[in-house]
Amino acid sequence: MTQVKEKERKLTIARAMAEAIAQEMRTDDKVFVMGEDIGELGGVFGNTRGLHEEFGGERVRDTPISETAFIGAAVGAASDGMKPVVELMFVDFFGVCFDAIYNMMAKNTYFSGGNVTVPMVLMTSTGGGYSDGGQHSQCVHATFAHLPGMKVVAPSNAYDAKGMMIAAIRDPNPVVFMFHKALQGMGWLGTEKEAIVHVPEAAYEVELGKAVVTRPGTDVTIVGITSGVHFGLKAARILEEQGVSAEVVDLRSLAPLDRDTVIESVKKTGRLIVVDEDYHSYGMTAEIIASVVEAGVPLKAAPQRVAYPDIPIPFARPMEQWALPSPEKIIAAFNKMKED
């Protein structure tokens, strides 16, 4: 008997996102794309490559540099039945358009008593590590996840990126889709090889709001999202050489937050380290630790967080690299737990 094996088809997250958007545009003429340089250029992070060529300027619309205008326009179009996918090029730019995002996009469904839905996707780049300064390198995960009314998701690999983008476009709720620049496979932003994985060609959904155990283990749970997952996987491999079995959980979604998967993991391991490239205080790391503690999970040591220091992101490379989370910092956190 011959075994039919699907031919390997590896994609970068950039390619996976563009493929997902293209597939939804082919089957649903309400889907269109707006943003800065997302047309002929294909997006500065490659995630709309090929769309302008296939669908033209009417459905893949380059906008002037006014996030206030085009995100506001997208909220209006979505409220009127369209399914816009708009790009906020750097999440750091949210300051000029946050009224459209959190007062209109996130709340219009509530304000209308459920009569109006806002089925839009706001895709936006996060993260640093390539010396682009404090206004191009932030994650601000918690800033968005703190505000009710919108889903906030962020993939760590190309398979999830495609399935989550398709799910986001089909979702009747507004979805903020964050993608980390170093995971895009764009070279000049740093390259994470493990983000480039096999992606089936046919359209599929990855359910939004579900975490996944990326690597099973028994001694310590390492929870992360986007870059934090890859730091966690690298730390887990080093810990394995020291005889420690680390479980890595990829949250994939900040809102809704899959607390159950995290709690189940910590029940098994009794130790928790949370990794986040967003700022330390009032962040995702605190939310995860609080959720585990509130659930009364018995712990063998005090939980630890490895997050960004509460400082503006430095431009100078040695200073920025010092500030970023890393596998070494995760291992130091684990060693601190052993001393407790």
Next chain:
Amino acid sequence: MTTDVIVPVDMWEEDSEGVITSWLASDGGEVAEGDVIAELMVEKIQYELEATASGILKIINDVDDIVEKGQTVATIG
């Protein structure tokens, strides 16, 4: 028969080096002629490298390696 995968000499105009930013096929994996198997970058512009034959890919230059036009970066056999 083994076929070399060579960075085409006309892939980019400038006389500069490029860098491999991703392999879209695995070392030891099967590829078909015409598949996009790698991405290269020069001055923030990406170029696609296609498989020149069908067969098993053997990668010579990994991601982040600096390469020149005309350089053999993999073989297909």
